Amino acid sequence: MNKQNQLAEIHHSGKPYIIYKSKKGFNLFTNFSKKIILNNKNIKSFLEKKYKGKTKNTDLFIGFFGYQLLNNLINVKIPKQNNINFPKGIFYKPEKMINLSNNLKYRSEKIFKNSKFKININKNSYTKIFDKFKKKIKSGETYQIKICTKYKIKSEINPLDFFSRLSKTNLAPEAFMIRDKNYSIISCSPENLITKKGFNISTKPIAGTVKKTKSLDKIKALKYFKKNIKETKEHNMIVDMERNDLSRICKVGSVKIYKQKIIEEYKDLFHYVSLIKGKLKKDVKNIDIIKAMMPGGSVIGCPKISTLNLLNKQEKENRNIYTGSFGYIKFNGDMRFNIIIRSILNFKKFSEISVASGVVVDSNANHEFNENYIKAKALIDLFK
Numbered sequence: 001m002n003k004q005n006q007l008a009e010i011h012h013s014g015k016p017y018i019i020y021k022s023k024k025g026f027n028l029f030t031n032f033s034k035k036i037i038l039n040n041k042n043i044k045s046f047l048e049k050k051y052k053g054k055t056k057n058t059d060l061f062i063g064f065f066g067y068q069l070l071n072n073l074i075n076v077k078i079p080k081q082n083n084i085n086f087p088k089g090i091f092y093k094p095e096k097m098i099n100l101s102n103n104l105k106y107r108s109e110k111i112f113k114n115s116k117f118k119i120n121i122n123k124n125s126y127t128k129i130f131d132k133f134k135k136k137i138k139s140g141e142t143y144q145i146k147i148c149t150k151y152k153i154k155s156e157i158n159p160l161d162f163f164s165r166l167s168k169t170n171l172a173p174e175a176f177m178i179r180d181k182n183y184s185i186i187s188c189s190p191e192n193l194i195t196k197k198g199f200n201i202s203t204k205p206i207a208g209t210v211k212k213t214k215s216l217d218k219i220k221a222l223k224y225f226k227k228n229i230k231e232t233k234e235h236n237m238i239v240d241m242e243r244n245d246l247s248r249i250c251k252v253g254s255v256k257i258y259k260q261k262i263i264e265e266y267k268d269l270f271h272y273v274s275l276i277k278g279k280l281k282k283d284v285k286n287i288d289i290i291k292a293m294m295p296g297g298s299v300i301g302c303p304k305i306s307t308l309n310l311l312n313k314q315e316k317e318n319r320n321i322y323t324g325s326f327g328y329i330k331f332n333g334d335m336r337f338n339i340i341i342r343s344i345l346n347f348k349k350f351s352e353i354s355v356a357s358g359v360v361v362d363s364n365a366n367h368e369f370n371e372n373y374i375k376a377k378a379l380i381d382l383f384k
Contacts, residue, residue, distance in 0.1 A: 003098055004105050011106070011160045016180040018062055018092065019163065020328075021173060025101040029062055029094035038065070038089030040072045046091070047287040047329075054332040062328040063091030064178075064185070064340065067319040070294045076308045083318045086183070086347050091329075102171060108161035117151040117353075117380060120317060123369050129314060130365040137361050142310055144237050145301035146356035148319060149372050151380060155351050159184035162344065162382050170267040170378040174338035176326050185321060187343035188378060190264060190271060193296045193325055194289065194337040199280045201289070203246060205298040206264075207231075207238040207358065208272025211374050218263045221270035225261065230362050231272060235261065237360075239274050241297040241304060248292045250278035267378045286329060296339040299323045299356060321345050322354035344379055353379050 010017050010030055017030040036046060043065075053059045069088040071078055121129070126147065133145050163177040163186045172188040192204040208231040210221055225231050239257065246255045259275035280289075300323065301307040322345075327337030345352050355375040357368040 019177040021175040028098040031096040032092040033095050034093035036091045037087050051331040057097050058094045059331040060328045061091040064326040065089045066324040078312045081318045086320045104164040104167050106160045106164040108158035117153045120150040126369045127365045133359050142307045144360045145307050148356040151353040153351050157346050159186050162186050183347040189338045189341050191339045193339045196335045202277040203242050204275050205238045205242045206271045206273050207235040210270050222263045225272045234358050235272050238298045241302040245292050246278045249284045254279035
């Protein structure tokens, strides 16, 4: 049986499985022997526990931390919000891993009705929040802040069909999919938050987005970002914050920018990206790394803690997975985590897509509201 047939067979069996982008294709994880549902009480013991066996490619836990859980871990409180009671985090211990190519072949026969997405914040509401945060920026309470909007639709989806189509139209370096019995997540996340191997650690912040057009290629996109004061300010602030986050857990003088302000191309947009690396201090533990780096600053704003507090007071709905992190922790301590953006969460027969754009002192409300739609478009198109 070839690997594509194996994937289809696992999917039709109803068994939970996870697909995660690798350098050469995708890794498929299944046959889970453990499923740990995380909460505010057990997350520390999960991160601090040591495990035997460090040589097999399945000697790891793979899953996600939700936004709420990560806030609690760094002692940032979230007021009561509208909540769909989705788990705060789930990790799985796989016993089987299959390497797949980039070319995922699966198509569902199901036809979707053309129901419309509902947005939780219309342009008027967005502008009011935008103006409120502009005042906070001018008063020095924050320098940059990300306003989250949600697109929702009532639907049951076939996650493998969606993910296979998404991987063809918008292949992203941190893409992943989870299919479990009562929920699914598909994501074309472009952003790596943590890659740790031994004492080496890196992060790859994205700050800056521009819509693709027929006349805009990568070279012109780079010129656009370099000339755009707002995008440059936003990028510099996020890079400085990520350097600062890494410096808390790395040896003095080891944190350096290796790639600065390069362009990455996706289906509907170009991104402005940098790469930062450092050497970890010898006594740093997994929990120290998670607390220092999460939630990822590029999707929150800066400074991180005061900005989180402002966001949490403003937002009426739980972010669930959005701006949390998906990835794995190996038994030898190595880890890889993304930032959960450009994602569809399907739970209780509803799908939600959350997006956010950054507000700095010279931002424009109309531009940022429209940028949110550009970020969601590749996912919304899957429902057509």
